[in-house]
Amino acid sequence: MSGGLGTYETLRVEEREDRVVVTLHRPEARNAISGGMIAELHEVCALLEREPRLLLLTGHGGVFAGGADIAELRRRGREEALQGINSRLFERVRRLPMPTLAAVDGWALGGGAELSYACDLRIAGPDAVFGNPEPGLGILAAAGACWRLPQLVGESVAKQVLLAGRNLDARAALAAGLVIDVVPADELLAEAHALLDRMARLSPTALRLTKLVVDSPGAHPVADDLAQAVLFEGEDKKERMTRFLERNRA
Structure with a gap:
């Protein structure tokens, strides 16, 4: 890793000349998005704003992100909700100068799904599952899913996910246009890099x-x-x- 970024506890970060590869890495919690991970992802965004490059975002151990950290969410109150802790980060990801790609296999639930929705493109492994089960926890998907998902897949499918608790497996996500392709798990990162290679050849x-x-x-x-x-x-x-x-x- 080059000198642009420091040491991280919840991420694995690889810098290349034309891209930055970020792996969510909280294996003890299915890569759940914690406050610490949010802070570290803000640091990655700051780098990509200073030195625009492509971003590849993926998860460690066959899981993208199994949601937000529920223990942390339970402690949050009105003031934390108004701070938009997750939504501000995801909007920053959305506004990065160069295209972003989420390579998703396994669970992408709750905040993990919303982080993938904030990327420009998504590519999936065969075991990918996207879902927003927040109402079952007494909250809503307030970090972008309620308006990004309808833009991505249409109102009907979005309401099936957000209101009826439907999970989109890889096949359904491809049919809905949420992902660009579904590839074997052992080829997921290679195919993601191939897609970024094509973009890197463009102006x-x-x-x-x-x-x-x-x-x-x-x-x-x-x-x-x-x-x-x-x-x-x-x-x-x-x-x-x-x-x-x-x-x-x-």
């Missing part, structure tokens, strides 16, 4: 601006034009188009 500036425009609310033709104007003046665009034309002539 970084074009990726950043495309993500900004796609995430902008409503119709935004002026934003589209402004982003395109920036890209049209860039050397990257000229070099890439020149290479494309030369290959076609060859």
